[in-house]
Amino acid sequence: MADLFDWLLALLALALATASVVARDRFPAVVLFIGYGVLVGIIWVRLGAVDVALAEAAIGAGLTGVLLLGAAQRMPARARVRPSLLAPLLAAGTATALMLAADDISRAPGETLGALAMAELDRAGATNPVTAVLLSYRGWDTLLETVVLGVALIAVWALGGDAAWGGRPARRQQVRPAGVLATFGRFLPPVGFVVGIYVVWTGASAPGGAFQGGTVLAAVWLLTLMAALTEPPATGSPALRSLLIAGPALFLLAGLAGSAFGALFGWPPGFEKPTVLAIEFALTASIAVTLGLLVLGPARRPA
Amino acid sequence: MSLFADPFAPLGAILIAVGLAGLVGGPDLIRRLIGFNVAGSGLFLLFGALSGRMRGEPLPTGPDPVPQAMIITGIVVALAATALGVGLARRLETDERPDE
Amino acid sequence: MNELALAILLPTAAALLAIAMGPRARLLAAPVAALSLLIAIRIALDVPAELVLGGFAPPLGIRLRADGMAAAFLLMAALSGGAAALFALSWYGDGAERREPYAFWPLFHSANAAVLAMFLLDDLFSLYVALELVTVAGVGLVLLSGTPAALGAATRYLLFALGGSLAYLVGTALVFAAHGTLDIGLLKGALGPTPGMVVAAAAITLGLLVKSALVPFHVWLPPAHSAAPAPASAILSALVVKGSAYLLLRLWFELFPSLGLEGVLLMLGLLGSAGVLWASALAFRQQHLKRLIAYSTVAQLGYLLLALPLAGGSGPAQPWSAGAWSGAMFQALSHGLAKAAMFLSAGAMMRAAATDRIDALDGIGTALPIASFAFALAALSIMGLPPSGGFLAKYLLLTASFASGQWWWAIPLLGGGLLAAAYVFRPVERLMRPRPADQPPLKPVPRAMEIWPMILALLSIALGLLSLPLFELLQIGNPRAAVEGLG
Numbered sequence: 001m002a003d004l005f006d007w008l009l010a011l012l013a014l015a016l017a018t019a020s021v022v023a024r025d026r027f028p029a030v031v032l033f034i035g036y037g038v039l040v041g042i043i044w045v046r047l048g049a050v051d052v053a054l055a056e057a058a059i060g061a062g063l064t065g066v067l068l069l070g071a072a073q074r075m076p077a078r079a080r081v082r083p084s085l086l087a088p089l090l091a092a093g094t095a096t097a098l099m100l101a102a103d104d105i106s107r108a109p110g111e112t113l114g115a116l117a118m119a120e121l122d123r124a125g126a127t128n129p130v131t132a133v134l135l136s137y138r139g140w141d142t143l144l145e146t147v148v149l150g151v152a153l154i155a156v157w158a159l160g161g162d163a164a165w166g167g168r169p170a171r172r173q174q175v176r177p178a179g180v181l182a183t184f185g186r187f188l189p190p191v192g193f194v195v196g197i198y199v200v201w202t203g204a205s206a207p208g209g210a211f212q213g214g215t216v217l218a219a220v221w222l223l224t225l226m227a228a229l230t231e232p233p234a235t236g237s238p239a240l241r242s243l244l245i246a247g248p249a250l251f252l253l254a255g256l257a258g259s260a261f262g263a264l265f266g267w268p269p270g271f272e273k274p275t276v277l278a279i280e281f282a283l284t285a286s287i288a289v290t291l292g293l294l295v296l297g298p299a300r301r302p303a
Numbered sequence: 304m305s306l307f308a309d310p311f312a313p314l315g316a317i318l319i320a321v322g323l324a325g326l327v328g329g330p331d332l333i334r335r336l337i338g339f340n341v342a343g344s345g346l347f348l349l350f351g352a353l354s355g356r357m358r359g360e361p362l363p364t365g366p367d368p369v370p371q372a373m374i375i376t377g378i379v380v381a382l383a384a385t386a387l388g389v390g391l392a393r394r395l396e397t398d399e400r401p402d403e
Numbered sequence: 404m405n406e407l408a409l410a411i412l413l414p415t416a417a418a419l420l421a422i423a424m425g426p427r428a429r430l431l432a433a434p435v436a437a438l439s440l441l442i443a444i445r446i447a448l449d450v451p452a453e454l455v456l457g458g459f460a461p462p463l464g465i466r467l468r469a470d471g472m473a474a475a476f477l478l479m480a481a482l483s484g485g486a487a488a489l490f491a492l493s494w495y496g497d498g499a500e501r502r503e504p505y506a507f508w509p510l511f512h513s514a515n516a517a518v519l520a521m522f523l524l525d526d527l528f529s530l531y532v533a534l535e536l537v538t539v540a541g542v543g544l545v546l547l548s549g550t551p552a553a554l555g556a557a558t559r560y561l562l563f564a565l566g567g568s569l570a571y572l573v574g575t576a577l578v579f580a581a582h583g584t585l586d587i588g589l590l591k592g593a594l595g596p597t598p599g600m601v602v603a604a605a606a607i608t609l610g611l612l613v614k615s616a617l618v619p620f621h622v623w624l625p626p627a628h629s630a631a632p633a634p635a636s637a638i639l640s641a642l643v644v645k646g647s648a649y650l651l652l653r654l655w656f657e658l659f660p661s662l663g664l665e666g667v668l669l670m671l672g673l674l675g676s677a678g679v680l681w682a683s684a685l686a687f688r689q690q691h692l693k694r695l696i697a698y699s700t701v702a703q704l705g706y707l708l709l710a711l712p713l714a715g716g717s718g719p720a721q722p723w724s725a726g727a728w729s730g731a732m733f734q735a736l737s738h739g740l741a742k743a744a745m746f747l748s749a750g751a752m753m754r755a756a757a758t759d760r761i762d763a764l765d766g767i768g769t770a771l772p773i774a775s776f777a778f779a780l781a782a783l784s785i786m787g788l789p790p791s792g793g794f795l796a797k798y799l800l801l802t803a804s805f806a807s808g809q810w811w812w813a814i815p816l817l818g819g820g821l822l823a824a825a826y827v828f829r830p831v832e833r834l835m836r837p838r839p840a841d842q843p844p845l846k847p848v849p850r851a852m853e854i855w856p857m858i859l860a861l862l863s864i865a866l867g868l869l870s871l872p873l874f875e876l877l878q879i880g881n882p883r884a885a886v887e888g889l890g
Binding site: 129211 | 309310313315317318319320321322323324325327328329331333334336337338348354356360362367368371372373376379380381387391
Binding site: 097098100101102104105108109110111112113116117120123136137138139140141143144145147148150151152154155157158159160161162165166236238241242244245248249252255256258259262263264265266267 | 405408412415416418419420422423425454455456457458459462463464465500501502503505506509510513516517520528529532533535536539540542543546547549573577579580581582583584597598599601602603605
């Protein structure tokens with residue numbers, strides 16, 4: 001039986017989620033959602049899935065929250081709440097069906113793949129089994145998901161206007177030189193940069209990885225932008241665009257090269273660890289740039 | 304093993320329902336996206352909690368890594384979709400012209 | 404067989420390169436189209452084939468698999484996708500980088516890649532990632548023109564697609580928790596009639612119904628497919644919705660028979676029939692050509708669900724086996740070719756007339772004879788007239804419905820054909836009229852834009868004429884339930 005802490009955690013998460021969904025104004029809804037996301041991160045730690053906890057906290061709560069906050073701030077209009085019978089009925093039906101299904105499955109669960117995952121670790125190039133799954137056993141999924149990120153960015157860019165195409169997403173910020181933002185902007189980025197790189201590096205043998213580290217690096221970059229230490233990049237820059245595709249492109253090429261070593265997306269025997277690490281760092285760079293640009297949005301002024 | 308051995312599988316199921324209600328009945332796109340994200344994270348919790356009860360040797364590093372990897376992939380994909388949704392929402396609702 | 408992965412990696416690489424190449428990305432279109440076709444032919448010659456990625460076998464790793472059905476769809480996708488790409492070269496023209504052409508190419512290639520992935524992947528979660536990729540790319544293609552209508556349509560598309568993805572993923576998660584694997588090959592026959600698996604199957608089915616715009620979840624499709632630029636509309640209707648419909652049929656014939664859900668088959672067949680009749684009726688009322696073609700897509704997809712109650716319906720009236728299932732396959736394949744032809748020719752007509760209002764199409768029959776003829780030929784397949792592929796599809800389904808005693812399915816089959824003739828008549832009749840003096844003159848259109856729809860339309864007719872080799876291809880590795888029935 002799980003202890004009282006877990007039950008309280010679950011109840012609190014449910015309360016925050018419900019409050020977020022039924023809140024009248026957008027801004028409180030988003031803030032409640034971010035709080036909920038942090039709690040979910042803690043729940044993942046309780047479930048023993050630390051890699052997921054990192055991803056949920058960084059991407060699910062953090063980056064999603066930033067995106068939604070940006071939208072909530074720029075569109076302050078209070079929305080009308082439409083009373084509807086469909087939504088609560090749908091919710092009740094879904095919850096019932098899922099609980100029944102989950103109960104049934106809990107009585108006769110399947111076999112875990114943990115043993116198999118551990119058995120193949122030497123071919124996987126990482127000792128953290130989650131990284132092994134992400135980069136080796138199911139690397140194909142990771143490649144496609146990185147393409148999803150890149151394509152989403154292109155679609156977001158396409159939402160900009162024709163006149164500003166290829167330009168920068170926003171103006172350079174105006175920041176008080178002695179203010180909090182300027183100070184944070186000088187102090188946090190170097191620390192954050194090291195943390196981000198470390199999260200990727202250590203992901204090979206402990207919780208961490210390209211997505212979590214990439215998100216930290218994206219956050220660092222956004223912070224330097226907010227503190228006016230750097231200028232938003234020109235979206236038409238060929239260098240930027242090459243950086244966007246570098247990670248998935250390298251992964252794809254490495255996967256193709258695998259056919260020389262026995263199987264597509266199989267790594268050269270004896271060199272699995274360096275190969276996987278190289279792919280991870282390339283992915284991290286692309287992920288960081290893509291996530292940052294997703295938050296910045298389409299070009300709004302010419303380069 | 305009972306469904307209520309730990310609270311997280313039922314929590315996941317209820318969160319999916321709550322989020323779905325938000326997605327279907329939300330008053331605007333941003334609120335619907337919040338609903339989608341609540342449902343998504345609830346789904347991942349359900350998935351993770353159920354996989355944590357599967358039979359087999361417990362790993363020294365934690366539960367079954369395959370669902371964990373799938374969930375991380377799901378989180379990233381949900382973010383991509385949310386970013387696209389937010390972009391659409393901003394374009395649709397602001398009074399600014401896109402070329403300002 | 405490495406070509407299985409190459410088929411998907413080729414457009415993926417093209418999408419990535421297109422992001423970096425800017426205005427020169429158009430150079431990729433022709434080579435990618437040609438290579439895709441070659442790879443598809445190669446796979447068709449070698450089925451059944453399999454590829455385990457990285458040497459990590461399922462349940463741990465991911466497997467790609469091609470049987471006759473996959474190979475046939477791969478060929479159709481290569482042809483429709485290739486023609487749409489080459490059409491897009493003329494549609495967008497040359498020149499400095501602009502927003503819409505730049506964004507088009509990565510979105511187009513990744514939509515193609517995702518659809519091909521859906522035909523070839525044998526893992527439920529990898530299929531989820533492919534479904535998400537196709538959604539993001541598809542929404543991107545719809546919003547491209549930037550008009551308020553396009554943005555609204557894209558938003559609605561996104562919301563429906565997100566709901567569908569959630570449902571699909573819920574089902575997938577439940578299946579994994581119960582069986583410890585998501586490989587379709589390993590799961591065959593393993594899904595017992597337990598409450599957990601019934602809910603999972605319902606969730607997956609619901610998700611795929613939404614993504615395939617099957618009634619009653621169809622409202623997002625007509626605005627979306629009509630708002631997209633013409634080459635994008637072509638692959639959205641021909642390929643993107645086809646991918647999730649393909650999955651629906653595949654899972655119902657390979658994974659869900661062991662669940663014993665016979666009553667659901669009837670319900671799904673009724674949903675399909677309702678879609679055929681309702682969407683055809685709505686198509687008839689449309690004033691805009693692209694919107695009419697989009698409603699036609701919803702109607703034509705409804706036919707696919709008829710394969711579920713009719714499967715295995717062979718008998719003395721039908722000396723060949725797997726009639727209804729093959730009929731559904733022919734329907735999907737010929738629709739893929741014919742619908743792409745219709746949207747591409749509609750694109751050419753829109754370029755000439757500067758609008759897609761049906762009452763502004765006078766005189767296009769003389770100005771764009773090739774495109775008009777292509778439109779009419781494609782309409783033959785939609786109506787189900789011989790010798791087109793669409794005719795063969797409806798014929799197979801019709802004979803299956805009589806042979807199995809379920810004659811009532813003839814109502815949507817025949818009714819749909821009649822309604823299709825009705826809704827196709829109005830634009831075709833307009834095309835043939837001389838252009839009145841009070842309408843603005845038609846703008847010239849490059850011949851290349853007319854050739855591609857013509858080729859596709861001819862292919863959809865050829866599908867009916869050369870049906871025997873295709874029929875035999877489809878039977879390679881076909882699911883047992885196709886022959887023996889699902890009930």
